[in-house]
Amino acid sequence: MSGRISDSTVRRLSLYLRMLRDLERVGAEFVSSSQLAEPSGATSAQVRKDLSHFGSFGKRGRGYSVAGLVRALEKILGLSRSWRIALVGVGKIGSALLGYGGLAARGFDVVAAFDVDDAKIGTRAHGLRIHPMTELRPVIAESGAEIGVVATPTEVAAEIAAELERAGVGAILNFAPIELSEVNGVPIRTVDIVLELEGLSYLMSEAGRRTGSDA
Amino acid sequence: MSGRISDSTVRRLSLYLRMLRDLERVGAEFVSSSQLAEPSGATSAQVRKDLSHFGSFGKRGRGYSVAGLVRALEKILGLSRSWRIALVGVGKIGSALLGYGGLAARGFDVVAAFDVDDAKIGTRAHGLRIHPMTELRPVIAESGAEIGVVATPTEVAAEIAAELERAGVGAILNFAPIELSEVNGVPIRTVDIVLELEGLSYLMSEAGRRTGSDA
DNA sequence: CTTGGTTTGTGAAACCTTTCACAAGGGCGG
DNA sequence: CCGCCCTTGTGAAAGGTTTCACAAACCAAG
Numbered sequence: 001m002s003g004r005i006s007d008s009t010v011r012r013l014s015l016y017l018r019m020l021r022d023l024e025r026v027g028a029e030f031v032s033s034s035q036l037a038e039p040s041g042a043t044s045a046q047v048r049k050d051l052s053h054f055g056s057f058g059k060r061g062r063g064y065s066v067a068g069l070v071r072a073l074e075k076i077l078g079l080s081r082s083w084r085i086a087l088v089g090v091g092k093i094g095s096a097l098l099g100y101g102g103l104a105a106r107g108f109d110v111v112a113a114f115d116v117d118d119a120k121i122g123t124r125a126h127g128l129r130i131h132p133m134t135e136l137r138p139v140i141a142e143s144g145a146e147i148g149v150v151a152t153p154t155e156v157a158a159e160i161a162a163e164l165e166r167a168g169v170g171a172i173l174n175f176a177p178i179e180l181s182e183v184n185g186v187p188i189r190t191v192d193i194v195l196e197l198e199g200l201s202y203l204m205s206e207a208g209r210r211t212g213s214d215a
Numbered sequence: 216m217s218g219r220i221s222d223s224t225v226r227r228l229s230l231y232l233r234m235l236r237d238l239e240r241v242g243a244e245f246v247s248s249s250q251l252a253e254p255s256g257a258t259s260a261q262v263r264k265d266l267s268h269f270g271s272f273g274k275r276g277r278g279y280s281v282a283g284l285v286r287a288l289e290k291i292l293g294l295s296r297s298w299r300i301a302l303v304g305v306g307k308i309g310s311a312l313l314g315y316g317g318l319a320a321r322g323f324d325v326v327a328a329f330d331v332d333d334a335k336i337g338t339r340a341h342g343l344r345i346h347p348m349t350e351l352r353p354v355i356a357e358s359g360a361e362i363g364v365v366a367t368p369t370e371v372a373a374e375i376a377a378e379l380e381r382a383g384v385g386a387i388l389n390f391a392p393i394e395l396s397e398v399n400g401v402p403i404r405t406v407d408i409v410l411e412l413e414g415l416s417y418l419m420s421e422a423g424r425r426t427g428s429d430a
Numbered sequence: 431c432t433t434g435g436t437t438t439g440t441g442a443a444a445c446c447t448t449t450c451a452c453a454a455g456g457g458c459g460g
Numbered sequence: 461c462c463g464c465c466c467t468t469g470t471g472a473a474a475g476g477t478t479t480c481a482c483a484a485a486c487c488a489a490g
Contacts, residue, residue, distance in 0.1 A: 142370070260470095275456050
């Protein structure tokens with residue numbers, strides 16, 4: 001088992017865990033790979049293969065123990081602890097994140113916020129003091145944030161990501177529409193809404209072209 | 216050329232287009248596949264392969280005409296026109312989207328907004344009147360929105376997506392942390408921040424486990 | 431204890447994507 | 461006009477992911 005695990009596998013593991021927690025809440029004891037596969041649109045074989053990279057968690061003829069698999073997946077995904085987030089850029093997206101209770105509920109706590117805007121610095125947003133950029137390093141060190149979130153304009157995103165990395169974060173989530181390259185093994189995930197919309201635009205145009213030429 | 220194009224290819228095409236527009240702005244005339252590859256982290260061969268699915272756009276020995284390729288990619292991706300968006304849920308994320316100028320700048324106009332909250336209905340957010348959910352169908356029909364955005368709580372996301380589909384949108388962008396399944400060929404893309412964070416959590420834990428056992 | 435029904439874990443096969451490597455074509459300097 | 465250098469377009473190879481299919485294991489009932 002366990003070589004290099006693909007992003008898509010990890011993504012699915014998260015989805016399985018979500019479903020398992022729901023099942024746990026309603027008191028289910030066992031679940032089969034096919035039940036587990038359904039919500040993520042995967043197949044039962046894929047569920048079993050995904051899990052097999054990490055060990056053997058099921059009972060043949062019976063399925064998986066819900067509680068047991070929840071704990072196993074939490075351990076694999078690093079979700080048996082909570083993570084601290086440092087947010088850079090308290091604009092539209094940054095504020096939305098701060099106000100989104102879903103993060104803290106799932107173990108991701110925003111513990112520090114930064115902005116360049118003098119009007120914002122020193123004020124509080126959702127109970128969190130907004131620091132100037134110059135305090136990035138010390139505040140991140142003191143707060144112990146492990147994840148940096150870049151919610152700044154595109155032009156400065158790369159620079160901010162580099163500063164976050166230097167300040168010691170272990171991973172970065174980027175909302176600016178720019179592809180940031182991983183440095184020093186600090187993984188970066190980008191959430192690019194425009195890219196998603198353009199992907200949809202392609203699919204709609206493609207559909208139009210198909211039906212257009214058929215009709 | 217042109218069979219079924221993978222999501223990752225389309226994603227890269229968007230990135231190429233971004234770079235090409237920057238190049239056009241600074242007045243570059245030609246660009247090579249290797250220059251084009253750099254910002255998206257692709258290889259030159261991949262750029263050429265991606266483009267080859269749609270035709271032959273370059274000149275051997277010279278590269279690609281920047282202006283020509285911009286127009287070609289815009290056509291392929293369906294970006295030579297603008298798209299209208301109907302937004303359902305004007306909470307944190309919904310408001311952030313409304314206020315985000317980057318969308319309109321790239322040809323995605325939010326033309327209609329809906330919410331269940333009586334306090335919001337009838338008011339205006341960023342110049343846009345907020346409609347009650349009961350008016351979904353007529354307002355979408357009248358506004359001609361092609362893309363529906365789901366920015367509601369998870370519990371109602373699936374139902375809203377179905378209503379949007381019935382109201383006639385051609386694609387859906389979903390921000391709720393739930394996997395929605397495509398119906399009637401209406402493509403759905405989900406932006407799931409928690410999933411991204413959990414992916415980062417996995418990578419950080421993995422890194423910890425590796426160095427932990429090595430040291 | 432045995433039988434039958436069920437579900438896992440996993441090699442092998444199928445499928446898909448990326449990379450390689452090179453012939454074909456184009457431009458430029460002389 | 462010729463020869464050299466450069467870059468595309470593309471089959472073939474390599475690499476990766478998903479699906480298939482089945483033996484092994486477990487439970488329950490008789």
